Amino acid sequence: MGTTFKKISKIKYEGPKSKNPPAFKHYNPAEPIEGKTMREHLRFSVVHWHTFRGTGSDPSGVGTAIRPWDDGSNSVANAENRARVAFEFIEKLGAPFYAFHDRDLAWLSQHSTSMK
Numbered sequence: 016m017g018t019t020f021k022k023i024s025k026i027k028y029e030g031p032k033s034k035n036p037p038a039f040k041h042y043n044p045a046e047p048i049e050g051k052t053m054r055e056h057l058r059f060s061v062v063h064w065h066t067f068r069g070t071g072s073d074p075s076g077v078g079t080a081i082r083p084w085d086d087g088s089n090s091v092a093n094a095e096n097r098a099r100v101a102f103e104f105i106e107k108l109g110a111p112f113y114a115f116h117d118r119d120l121a122w123l124s125q126h127s128t129s130m131k
Contacts, residue, residue, distance in 0.1 A: 017103030060112035
């Protein structure tokens with residue numbers, strides 16, 4: 016597993032009384048509802064651009080998102096690092112799906128030979 020979020024363990028359901036900030040309070044993936052589990056009903060995904068690339072800007076102002084793992088360059092090494100961090104995050108969150116813009120994948124596939 017990666018090292019960017021090394022102080023954060025896999026996010027789990029702990030119930031509504033949990034005092035653990037990153038714990039799931041209401042989403043219990045194994046809980047059955049109407050014959051399907053929550054995991055089957057709620058098919059979450061993490062969107063790469065909005066979670067790991069977007070700056071948080073809007074028509075009212077510049078972005079304020081700080082991404083410590085992103086050096087701000089358009090380099091292959093930085094793109095690979097962002098991808099590694101994204102998959103570490105997705106794994107810890109337990110999200111079964113992810114989404115990329117076509118351009119994210121096209122650029123990475125054209126420029127990267129060392130992704131592991």
